[in-house]
Amino acid sequence: MPEARVIPLRQDGGRPRPRPAPRRASRPGIGSLTERTAAARGVDGDGGHSEEAMDAVAPTTGGELAALPAPKGPTELEARVAAVGEFLQRRLTGRYAVDDFGFDRDLTENVVMPLLRPLYDTWFRVETIGTENVPTSGGALLVANHSGTLPLDALMTTVATHDDLPVPRYLRMLAADLVFGLPGVGAAARKAGHTLACNADAEALLSAGELVGVWPEGFKGIGKDFADRYKLQRFGRGGFVSAALRTGVPIIPCSIVGAEEIYPKIADLGPIARLLGVPYFPITPTWPLLGPLGLVPLPSKWYIEFGEPIPTDSYDPSAADDPMLVFNLTDQVRENIQQTLYRLLAGRRNAFLG
Amino acid sequence: MPEAPSVVLVTGVSRFLGGHLAARLAADPSIERVLGVDTTPPSREMRRRMGRAEFVRVDIRNPLIGKVISTAKVDTVVHASLSGNPGQSGGRSMMMEMNVIGTMQLLAACQRSDTVRRLVVKSTSAVYGASKRDPATFTETTEPKAIPPGGYAKDAVEIEGYVRSFSRRRPDIPVTTLRFVNLIGPRIDTSFVRYFSLPVVPVVLGYDARVQLLHEEDAVAVLERAAAQDLPGVFNVGGAGVLMLSQAIRRAGRFPLPIPQPAVPLVGRFTRRARLVDFSPEQMRLLNFGRVVDTTKLRTEFGFTPRWTTVQAFDDFVAGRGLRPWIDPSRLGQAQDAAVAVARALPTGS
Numbered sequence A: 001m002p003e004a005r006v007i008p009l010r011q012d013g014g015r016p017r018p019r020p021a022p023r024r025a026s027r028p029g030i031g032s033l034t035e036r037t038a039a040a041r042g043v044d045g046d047g048g049h050s051e052e053a054m055d056a057v058a059p060t061t062g063g064e065l066a067a068l069p070a071p072k073g074p075t076e077l078e079a080r081v082a083a084v085g086e087f088l089q090r091r092l093t094g095r096y097a098v099d100d101f102g103f104d105r106d107l108t109e110n111v112v113m114p115l116l117r118p119l120y121d122t123w124f125r126v127e128t129i130g131t132e133n134v135p136t137s138g139g140a141l142l143v144a145n146h147s148g149t150l151p152l153d154a155l156m157t158t159v160a161t162h163d164d165l166p167v168p169r170y171l172r173m174l175a176a177d178l179v180f181g182l183p184g185v186g187a188a189a190r191k192a193g194h195t196l197a198c199n200a201d202a203e204a205l206l207s208a209g210e211l212v213g214v215w216p217e218g219f220k221g222i223g224k225d226f227a228d229r230y231k232l233q234r235f236g237r238g239g240f241v242s243a244a245l246r247t248g249v250p251i252i253p254c255s256i257v258g259a260e261e262i263y264p265k266i267a268d269l270g271p272i273a274r275l276l277g278v279p280y281f282p283i284t285p286t287w288p289l290l291g292p293l294g295l296v297p298l299p300s301k302w303y304i305e306f307g308e309p310i311p312t313d314s315y316d317p318s319a320a321d322d323p324m325l326v327f328n329l330t331d332q333v334r335e336n337i338q339q340t341l342y343r344l345l346a347g348r349r350n351a352f353l354g
Numbered sequence B: 001m002p003e004a005p006s007v008v009l010v011t012g013v014s015r016f017l018g019g020h021l022a023a024r025l026a027a028d029p030s031i032e033r034v035l036g037v038d039t040t041p042p043s044r045e046m047r048r049r050m051g052r053a054e055f056v057r058v059d060i061r062n063p064l065i066g067k068v069i070s071t072a073k074v075d076t077v078v079h080a081s082l083s084g085n086p087g088q089s090g091g092r093s094m095m096m097e098m099n100v101i102g103t104m105q106l107l108a109a110c111q112r113s114d115t116v117r118r119l120v121v122k123s124t125s126a127v128y129g130a131s132k133r134d135p136a137t138f139t140e141t142t143e144p145k146a147i148p149p150g151g152y153a154k155d156a157v158e159i160e161g162y163v164r165s166f167s168r169r170r171p172d173i174p175v176t177t178l179r180f181v182n183l184i185g186p187r188i189d190t191s192f193v194r195y196f197s198l199p200v201v202p203v204v205l206g207y208d209a210r211v212q213l214l215h216e217e218d219a220v221a222v223l224e225r226a227a228a229q230d231l232p233g234v235f236n237v238g239g240a241g242v243l244m245l246s247q248a249i250r251r252a253g254r255f256p257l258p259i260p261q262p263a264v265p266l267v268g269r270f271t272r273r274a275r276l277v278d279f280s281p282e283q284m285r286l287l288n289f290g291r292v293v294d295t296t297k298l299r300t301e302f303g304f305t306p307r308w309t310t311v312q313a314f315d316d317f318v319a320g321r322g323l324r325p326w327i328d329p330s331r332l333g334q335a336q337d338a339a340v341a342v343a344r345a346l347p348t349g350s
Helices: A032-042 A049-066 A076-093 A105-123 A152-163 A177-181 A185-191 A199-207 A218-222 A239-247 A270-276 A291-295 A317-321 A323-346 B016-026 B044-050 B064-072 B092-112 B151-169 B191-197 B216-228 B245-251 B261-273 B281-289 B296-302 B310-321 B329-345
Strands: A127-129 A140-144 A171-175 A211-214 A251-257 A303-306 B007-011 B033-038 B054-057 B076-079 B118-124 B175-180 B182-184 B200-204 B213-215 B233-237 B255-259
Touching (some): A076 A105, A076 B245, A076 B329, A105 A152, A105 A185, A140 A199, A140 A239, A140 A323, A152 A211, A152 A303, A171 A199, A177 A185, A199 A211, A199 A239, A239 A251, A239 A323, A251 A323, A303 A323, A317 A323, B007 B064, B016 B033, B016 B044, B033 B064, B064 B092, B076 B092, B076 B216, B092 B151, B151 B175, B151 B281, B175 B216, B182 B191, B182 B216, B182 B310, B200 B245, B200 B261, B200 B281, B213 B310, B216 B233, B216 B296, B233 B296, B245 B255, B255 B261, B261 B281
Parallel strands (some): A127 A303, A140 A251, A171 A211, B007 B033, B033 B054, B076 B118, B118 B175, B175 B233, B182 B213, B200 B255
Antiparallel strands (some): A251 A303
8 A cells, every 4th residue: 555655854964953863963954943934834835835935944054055065966955845845745635644543753753843843952952861771672661750830841852752862763652631632732642642641552552662651740740839849749550660561661760850940830720720620720920920921931951861771571561460569660760760850950050051 | 163154134234234245145155045134125236236135124123023033044143234324214213213122122033043043243333432531542342431422322332232131141142243443435325424525524623533444345344254154252343554534534635624612513413404414422522532443353363354454445435436636636746846946946045
């Protein structure tokens, strides 16, 4: 059956900032702004729109291109216009593939990632540590601390695993059912490859060899007061550990520093939250005081550290039914993340400058 | 012991699935008699296709069905009449009557019979419901998070309940329950097919469902296999892979028309009144969240792999119906070529 050909808009390169990762060393690719503008302009129109988008951004990339030896055949710009055109054609004719979970690789690669990248690179200046701890292939369960009122930490981690690993990997996150009930958000989450936090889905993804991300603190973690920052909450009921045990995949503790400061939640309006059917309604220094401006996250400096994998394949799959073992492993992961957070915090002088 | 069927009774033969199954069984010389039952006679074309299969006009809600089974010494009953299309079944309450009361009567007749030794029931994956709290794929053992509130899905849940109690009372009769996903193809007529044939397709604003489909030919083949062998159990039946609703609409060359959630029932009423598409509220929820079933059990235990994937089945439907796309793909290609040409002409390019 002929399937959609996925033609990456970005070649191997990515961002202007030099990174130790080998895959971006080869050639400077397309600036993220370029793609974002092109994609945003072109998505609702026909192919004709893309040329204006290209026209508008051409000067910004011109300097970068001038440094290269003159390319033969079609120029960079032409190739880029062609790539955007191909993308739009695929979208308009539905010639792309999604997996059973609704993960749309084409869209994630060409729209979602380019949208998140400026936030990742420029706004939060995320630094990743220990990328060698994430396996380059096979199932693995990434467990991280949750904070920041809105789940930007989760989104930034998806960029981290895609851009900063030696081999890009798509992080398939497990999210609360609240997400999938929200119009727009739920559909976008499915397309970006995320699914409902339940054992069936976690095990299905892990056995398929995917990198799965879980934030076991849930709403207790993301919605905690600013005063409680970097204090890990209870790690759910250990469901993530039993999923890892059943599938025998390693658990990778992931510690995120910086997300706590983006929206400092100083109070919670419970009645309004209940009215809206959300777990909390935060009051931050800027929200709702400044209206929509209050939604702009504070530009804290972020660190994402991937800890050493905790192997689970030495246990029997039936160990998942031993609650004591599950509790112990849960605690071990939690302790590991808490210690790493303290260490990272001790090394940080300023929340915004790093 | 597994025995080849000799007298087969098929319900719902005036509709696509039952009719085509009867035709396929009639073409098999090892089967002695094929009896087709329905309240309305099948179309002429269908009757011709059915060949030597006999049509008995009897309402399965009537105890007469028991007489048909005993006099013809039916040994295999294929209950394929479960319908989710009220337009074809004479309204909603009539559909429920036919579905639920008809099944009860048929099961009662089978329970009395001493010749019946195999029962195949067509059910639907709608029994899983559709909600935000559901896992991405349903296995046969997944409990529905939200029991379907009404309509077709509730009928199916009730029917499966009766089928389960039937197998408790007659453990000697192997029962195959097949939970079909939405059927599609060039010839079948369902609410879903009509929905995609609309010139502008209404969708729920902010939602994009995952859609799993089964080709009509595969559906008939699954029923035929279930009728020919003892394969007791409950099986999900669906094509491999999924399509997003928006993607399917684009592949059909249609335009989606996003409708805010609160206005959805209103639009649903309109399309029903206008006799365009009749979706029950539970089918509308499908447009929000979609539904994908795990077909591992079908492939391993039942031993059937659908020939068409979801995407292939949908493309066959589009091609077979001759749906003309609104946007010509070749025009898109031309637009792209023009864009590249402009880029080449630009002085800033190199």
